[in-house]
Amino acid sequence: MTVKGRFERYDGKLDLQSNPAIELTIEAASLNTNNKMRDKHLRSADFFDVTDHPHVRFISDNATLHGERLKVSGLLYAAGQSIPLTLDAELRCVGDELDIDAKTNADQRKLGMTHGMLGMIRTPSQLTVRGRLIQTAE
Secondary structure: OOOOOEEOOEEEEEEOOOOOEEEEEEEHHHEEOOOHHHHHHHHOOOOOOOOOOOEEEEEEEEEEEEOOEEEEEEEEEEOOEEEEEEEEEEEEEEOOEEEEEEEEEEOHHHHOOOOOHHHOOOOOEEEEEEEEEEOOOO
16 A cells, blocks of 8 residues: 655755755644544654654755756655655756756655554655745845
């Protein structure tokens, strides 16, 4: 069984200057899989542990921009643990904004997320990032 969900509250930065960098912060409690009982369980200490770890964060340590392709590596922090991630993103200009579409896989067991029905949990999980970035002045 594949479970799909999304986080509804997040904030991020993408800096495409000479040293591209990405930072993404997600409110873990904003997880929505369209199943309230499952969402409650995913927010529990078995998974995201939102009481003690309210945010999921990704911080890049290396990013390379080639045309509309962005290759990024960094650390994903969730549930008090961290794992390295590498992803390839596609960037598209839409007027004054920038669409980003990226996918990668993550082994959630390394974040301590091992509890599943009958003790089984599929790995790796596919992570998808889709969004529209808006330029702001700092």
